[in-house]
Amino acid sequence: MSTVSTSPQSQAVINEAVQTLHDGGLVAFPTETVYGLGADARNAQAIEKVFTTKGRPSHHPLIVHVAAPDVFDLVVVDWVAVVAPWARDISEDAVKLMNAFWPGPLTLIFKKDKSVLGEITGGQDTVAIRAPAHPIAQELIRKLKSGIVGPSANRFGKVSPTSAADVRSEFEGEIGLMILDGGDCQVGIESTIIDLSSGDHPVLLRPGIITPQEIASKTGITVHLPGQKMEMSLLPRVSGSLKAHYAPTTPLRLYSPGRVLDALSEFPDTKTRVAVAVWDSESALSEDGHPSVQFHEVEVPSNSAAFASRLYRTLRDLDEQGWDLILFPEPPAGQEWDGVRDRLQRACFGSGPSSSSHASN
Numbered sequence: 207m208s209t210v211s212t213s214p215q216s217q218a219v220i221n222e223a224v225q226t227l228h229d230g231g232l233v234a235f236p237t238e239t240v241y242g243l244g245a246d247a248r249n250a251q252a253i254e255k256v257f258t259t260k261g262r263p264s265h266h267p268l269i270v271h272v273a274a275p276d277v278f279d280l281v282v283v284d285w286v287a288v289v290a291p292w293a294r295d296i297s298e299d300a301v302k303l304m305n306a307f308w309p310g311p312l313t314l315i316f317k318k319d320k321s322v323l324g325e326i327t328g329g330q331d332t333v334a335i336r337a338p339a340h341p342i343a344q345e346l347i348r349k350l351k352s353g354i355v356g357p358s359a360n361r362f363g364k365v366s367p368t369s370a371a372d373v374r375s376e377f378e379g380e381i382g383l384m385i386l387d388g389g390d391c392q393v394g395i396e397s398t399i400i401d402l403s404s405g406d407h408p409v410l411l412r413p414g415i416i417t418p419q420e421i422a423s424k425t426g427i428t429v430h431l432p433g434q435k436m437e438m439s440l441l442p443r444v445s446g447s448l449k450a451h452y453a454p455t456t457p458l459r460l461y462s463p464g465r466v467l468d469a470l471s472e473f474p475d476t477k478t479r480v481a482v483a484v485w486d487s488e489s490a491l492s493e494d495g496h497p498s499v500q501f502h503e504v505e506v507p508s509n510s511a512a513f514a515s516r517l518y519r520t521l522r523d524l525d526e527q528g529w530d531l532i533l534f535p536e537p538p539a540g541q542e543w544d545g546v547r548d549r550l551q552r553a554c555f556g557s558g559p560s561s562s563s564h565a566s567n
């Protein structure tokens with residue numbers, strides 16, 4: 207955990223943000239995963255504003271962001287005390303997971319405390335909670351002395367923002383939206399979500415940088431992957447699980463190793479300007495026999511964590527450059543790639559000029 211102290215100027219900015227939240231306003235804030243669109247989790251009207259500003263259907267539940275008390279020499283945080291105002295039936299597995307991964311990119315689903323507003327949970331009896339690792343997020347939450355609901359700070363269905371400038375471009379029309387600048391997000395894709403609410407076994411709802419393998423090796427806990435049937439029943443609960451999501455407006459497709467030209471075949475000849483992401487570990491494409499297509503190569507990291515941290519940045523940048531088509535290499539097999547594979551597949555499905563008409567988060 208970083209103990210970097212912020213400058214007096216940013217202290218004043220954070221205090222202003224706390225006041226804005228306290229008064230029922232919205233503040234976009236940095237986390238280590240992506241930027242969130244924050245509101246006081248105890249203020250129903252402020253939460254309504256989050257849904258209308260994002261254009262998100264109101265039955266899609268939000269994550270409550272919490273923070274440990276500001277005691278720098280505290281070796282062990284009492285996470286049970288931190289989540290107690292929001293959650294009940296906190297199991298031993300939950301304590302192990304919080305101790306191992308918080309603050310960090312792991313969201314846990316609990317049975318909710320009765321005080322938690324139905325606006326947050328989409329009327330369900332469960333609540334999602336996460337303690338972000340970014341020092342600005344932590345300070346904001348501590349000073350507000352509440353939880354902060356924070357969906358990713360993008361318009362519904364679009365690519366999540368990983369910089370303050372991304373948030374600004376998502377909400378250009380929203381005059382006066384306060385945005386805290388905490389630099390580029392290190393993780394780059396949204397948190398791993400684990401459902402603990404059944405009291406039975408933990409279930410993975412959204413893959414992220416923290417994998418079931420890492421959880422098993424650090425805590426001994428076995429996380430179950432949702433079965434096919436279960437995934438279907440979860441669709442309305444986890445908006446990130448809608449097929450179309452994280453979508454650029456330029457058509458996006460994946461290509462299998464060495465098969466760039468195959469990926470072009472479903473597009474008419476007019477698709478002549480194509481941006482192709484290539485592994486930095488591999489040599490450039492051989493453009494054998496396709497003179498009508500102009501390829502522009504962009505290197506992407508062959509390390510999964512580095513790839514994740516650059517994924518949304520690269521998609522946004524390419525989307526703004528006006529290519530006819532964007533091609534990405536299919537991520538290799540392995541849990542460490544599951545998070546980015548999940549985001550890329552949904553981004554492909556929702557991509558294209560009409561992507562705003564697809565239903566998604």
Ligand code: TXA
Binds near residue numbers: 311315327336443
């Ligand atoms: O990394 C992250 O988690 C980021 C940063 C800002 O913290 N937040 C984020 O929020 O990704 P959002 O709203 O874009 O995605 C939250 C996901 C949604 O897919 C939602 O359906 C799911 O969490 N979720 C929230 N409450 C839930 C619940 N009670 N049961 C199941 N899923 C839930």
Ligand code: MG
Binds near residue numbers: 357358366446567
């Ligand atoms: Mg989102």
